[in-house]
Amino acid sequence: MSEIQNYNSKVTDPASRKMETFSYLPQLTDEEIRTQVQYVVDQGWQPAIEHTEPERANDDYWYMWKLPMFGETDVDAILGEAKKAHEAYPEHHVKVIGYDPFAQTQGTAFVVYRGPMK
Template sequence: MSEIQDYKSKLSDPNSRQFETFSYLPQMSDEEIRRQVDYIVAQGWQPAIEHTEPENAFDHYWYMWKLPMFGETDVDTILEEARKCHEEHPNHHVRLIGYNWFHQTQGTAMVVYRGPVEA
């Protein structure tokens, strides 16, 4: 068995904080994010976009960007909405969520834009 790695994130160091499962992996490229959106669509999950200030990312609800995109299957449209949210709120973290209707929960969630973090 390989050694278990300790992630050194802590509240006192905003740059060390992790968000969602994907944040423990190396930063995703635009193409890798596109493939994740493809996966969301292929699963029949409903995409939605949320945003919040970096300092509120852990102990506040995130703001919803418009309504969830019920029935949206065009990856470019979904990515464009995420980009618009980031443009409108450049100092916020922006995350993309895939809601699983069958299980009534989030199937996936990932931060696609990170706002600037001040220590």
Template sequence: MSEMQNYDSRVSDPSSRKMETFSYLPEMSDEEIRTQVQYIVNNGWQPAIEHTEPENAMDHFWYMWKLPMFGETDVDAVLGEAKKAHEAYPEHHVKVVGYDPFAQSQGTAFVVYRGPMK
């Protein structure tokens, strides 16, 4: 087995903090984000958009952007709402969430827009 990598996160360094499922991977391309949203839709999960100030990302609930998109199957509609949230709150992190109605929990969540780190 290969050696595990240590992620040196510090409270004093906001840029070192990791958030959500894909934070430890390289930043996703637009096509990779589209693929993840398609996965949410294909699994019958309910997409939703959330946002928050970067300084509150780790210790607060995120704000819901509108209501969850119950029954939405159009990937472009989901990505469009994420973009609208980013345009309305350009200083905030914006993430896409996939709620699994059977497990009654988040199936996935990932940040698609990052606000500036202060």
């Protein structure tokens, strides 16, 4: 078994901060983001968009962009709302959430737009 590496992250170093599991991977391409949103739809999860200031990214609560998109299955509509949130708040991080209605928890969450780190 290979040795697990420590990730040197510090609150005082904004560039080292990570948000959600996908943050440890290279930046997702537009096609990879589309695939993840399609997965949310395929699972029957309810999509929602959230945003927050980069300095608050580690807080438990982000701002909800409008209401959750209950029953939305159009990937373009979901991505369109994420883009609108980014356009309205270009300095914020914007993420897509997939709520699992059966487990009553988030099935997934990933950042699709990153605000500038200060």
